Amino acid sequence: MVELVISGNYAQSYAAKLARVQVASAYPITPQTSIVEKIAEFVASGELQAEFIKVESEHSALQACISAAALGARTYTATSSQGLLLMHELLHWAAGARTPVVMGVVNRAVAPPWSIWTDHTDTMAQRDTGWIQFYGESNQEVLDTTLMAFRLAESVEVRLPAMVTEDAFYLSHTVEPVDIPSQEQVDAFLPPREQSSTLQVGTGMRLGSFTGPDLYMEFRHKIARAMARARDVFLEVEDDYARMTGRNHGGLLPTYKADDADTVLVTMGTATTTARGVVDAMRADGHRVGLAKLRTFRPFPTQELRDLASQVDRIGVLDRSFTFGAAGAAFTEVAGALYTGPHRPLLRDFVAGLGGRDVTEVTVREAFLDLLTRDAPESQWVELKSRQEAP
């Protein structure tokens, strides 16, 4: 094991190299580009024996990975924002064809107006495509989770594509010390793929078959069951990874000082790190507050949230995206999971940090204080610049 000081993007590239990806295909887009640039360098220098397929769009990049993965190759691509939106149709194809493609996504706001800074709208909009979704908090977590994503996606119980996201610039272009596991360790953790269940070389088969109303639902239910199994399989994969490296990032819904908390804020990605500091400061002031991090959005940690709800009075969700006409995307999911469960604490939705607006300690503290003192059904847009009074 060596320690390198690398960006979140290079953490993705090193993970793809250590995974011995056989086919990589991607189209450049800010702020993702340096991920696949580095992979192209690994291929050019011979450090990675892979086919790097150059294409004319993100749509084709994902199609190249789907086709290769359908035949049994380990595949990787990466994108951001508009590129992910252009891939949308193929995201459904990847999951429907049960191809375990792994993709790095640098979360970037969606145009218009153009923005290259982070928010989670791009990946939230892929919620229903059948992809596993992880949200990274640090460059180390991005590297570790990408390696785990290959094992999870390829496992026979799951066989679904997986995306590992990181916040634009906060991780993508910020360097941190990252422990890089050795190639021998990763080879033991992540052996070559078993034969594809989709297509086999030399056998007459084709993707894109037709199914009538008599059996379409049953194919979709197979995906639903695989995604449900992914919850347990991921915990086993993370246990294995922790035995190898000593690092366990805490499963689907890691918590911070939540055990004796009466008020918990649900966070995603890098805002979590800032929120930890706020929790410490507010605890010093006597508030029993804690955090729960949505590390996986698909599969959704429904049971973990219900367990949390059994011991707290108030849960706030800090959303970095908004579903127009409804509420924050993560909030709607948390509310849905808890309403059908046995415990229903007070729920609040806080929208912050869209388009790369900094989520500072002041931002998080404002959300926490509002959560502690008010009940309001509306989504609260924190630090919104407006002449109107906030509701």
Add this chain to the structure above:
Amino acid sequence: MTKYEVEEDLPEAPIATTPSDVIHTSSWRTFRPVIDLKICTKCNVCWKFCPDDAVAFDGEGFPVIRLDYCKGCAICAEECKPKAITMVKEE
């Protein structure tokens, strides 16, 4: 062909185990294209526009409709410049 009845019978991924040319789409047809070889100039426009690869050629280069696959869409008749193709209702 395998008979699928419930979820557990299905393969993991929705794949087809036969090539698509076993599906004879001719049953969809109401009108069939009939080519008057005295008018045909062998320009190949019918072949170029056929959306289903249902136009082949005979030894002299005249178009021959592959009636197992022709759905009767009449695009060939519409595009034929010398109007050599007539759509005739199937009996």
